[in-house]
Amino acid sequence: MTEREAGIGQIESAWRGRRWWVLGGGILLGLLVLAAVFSLGVYVGRRGWDAGAPSIARPGPAQPPLNPPQPIDQGWPQQQQPVLMGPLHSQNRQGLTVRTSDGLRFVRVTEETRFFRMEEGTEVEIDRQGLRPGDGVAVFGRPSPDGLSLLVERVVLLPPKQ
């Protein structure tokens, strides 16, 4: 027996002992690749080829302190987004104080301000006395010309959360 033949014999002997392990490992590797390709296919199918790589939803980069309130998107049409939304904290003759994620916000109401209640998806006009502390309200309006106060056009009483 030549040295080469002996080497081949050793390899064959070793192979017989571990072929099932190798076969199992091969299947495992194939399944892994399949899972990766399938996942990429699902990702592209759901988001399209233009979708960027996914990212972890981190809390975000450094936020400037004392940043201004952002527009709220709660399903109203784009042109009619409320400028404030949250539970009513208190009210007086001049206006309402609403508790928002940025703290308490006071909004001045005028004789032109109208009040509504959401009823089955539509707004039904109500009297201002219908508002109670703790009620969820959405305030629609526009900033004053100096940008520092809010001219309220309408206040919508939101249905209680289920």
Add this chain to the structure above:
Amino acid sequence: MKHPHPSRQGWPGYWGDLALAGLAYITSLGFYLATLSPGLSYLSPDGNELIVICATLGLAHSTGYPLYTWLGKLFSLLPLGTVAYRVNLMSAVLGAAAAALLYGLMRLLTRHRGVALFTALFFALSRAFWSQAVIAEVYATNMLLVASTLLSFLLWAQRRRAGDTRSDWLLLLAILALGLSVGTHMSNLGFVPAYGLFVLLVYPLIWRRPALILGAALAFGLGLLQYLWLPLKADNLTDALMMRNSPTTWRGFYNYTLGAFPQMKFAFSLPEIPERIVLYLELLRQNVGLGGIVLGLYGWVELLWRRTRHFYLLMGMYLVHVFFFVQYRVFDLDVFFIPAHFLYFIVIGYGLACLLDHLRNWSGRAKRRWLPPALKGLLALPLLLGALASQILGNYGVNDHSGDTAAEDFYENVFALLPPGSVLLGQGGVFGYDMFYYPLVLDLRPDVYIPPLENPGGRPQELQGAPIYTTIQGAKQRGPGQLDPRMLPQDAWYIPLLLGESGGETGGGLRKELVLYRLSEEPPRLVRDEARPLFPLGVELDGLCLEGYDLAQDRVEAGGCLQLTLYWRVLGRPRGMLATALGEQALERHTLGLGNLERYAQEVRPPDGRIVVEEYALVVPSDLEPGAYPLRVGLVAPRQTAEENWVELGQVEVTGKDG
């Protein structure tokens, strides 16, 4: 057919290997030290807590991390820098040691010194691992333990397969290291089945050695004994969530360790899993590159073919980790995959070694014996150096936190500003340790009462009569560690006194607002009829006119603060935010009126035609080089710097810490 076998040459025993492992260590450590965070930071959600827990030998959040705590205590005693710096340093020193051990692992698996060195450095400079080697966190230290365990198992297997029956102490050492590694991250328990299978594959007759099995069980138990630390230190907990699962009962112990964070585990439904797998692949790509992924796949195949036992060991470890953390809901997910990345780097190195072997065999058959070194030199070396250069260029900037002094600069000024006997409120629990560091570690200002330090949530009745300061606003309390809402009433005025660094580059960290407020029932004098600034200006900035300013001093120590008053006349609606800078060094950003103007206009008086007065102190970064800088005020867009409008105030001379 002759198969290349990358492991025929033994290991260790070569001074050359020690020198190359040392080179991997020194090089990694050099990069880590150059980018090391100098102190407290918000780069990790738990980093500040871990610093304090190590220094005070307390009890960290779930799952407790006893071994990490003890090692951190040793480092905190070093006569170098601040305590926070020393615990950060531990990550660098032990992370570099993990890279050196990876050299040993690769040397054991392959015959290639060059490949072993490349793999060690390629891993050391990868994004996620590097990010953890420059801050106080458990992951770099944990990788040292994982690498030690794996290396011990591989050494044992090599000697046992070579017929060395006296090598079983290496198995006991490996199992002891495995038990100890649970104290740096409990997820290492997930590796137990893979190690168990490996032991059986290497030494199927181990069941005939009951003494060895008993010894292995004892070694593992010895490693786990560290967890007695938990009930011993349970009294030190300050976090409400952790106290709810206090490890003083069997049930509490389970909830604090294996049962911790149930809401995060297996948190995704089946239809969501494909996207999670894609997320994992993306994180892998960020760390090894697309070429690395392909080479790793090839490495898995080669490993299966040539070293089936090792394939099952590494694949078993890898699958368990990826399977578990793909379904883990946490925002800093990338760091949890570091052990899986580590395993992938090993197969990348293995694939590379096999490729080089194939190349050598091919050139040998071609009877061009002059080719191998030339080919290696011409093809492999530039490619490998390019891969390392790509890691450095891509990850240095992201992981360079050497200038992140914001947290310490801010709190040092806070504790300097607070009047005697005052109350300081802030977030409690795990996330409050930036503040707790000063009384607990530095023993600073014991006269200042910090309620969440003594009781999670605080006790409102204990605040009577004392001046109250806070670093958070009542309406902005979020997540764990919230104070009793009565301590931070939402209708109080939060008057900013001190603004820390913000708006600058932070490397995507978790920095929160660094603002010290005084709590007041009375509004500040925000709007005045006329301006009487010490330095009149009359400069218009897009909707605002800066009538002038007061600057209490024109000389400040780096790390100190500047007392500034700005007088603004409102002409229209300012677009953007106000910002301050010293030269090119951004200091902070804020909205006109420091967050109070809108409410002030509604409840007190509108600013129409009047002067808005902003009066506050600005923290000057301690890493600012001494010199004269122009103090600048600008109107900048909130999220971009393209539309900026700056005006220069006076010159400020910044001196070194010693004056």
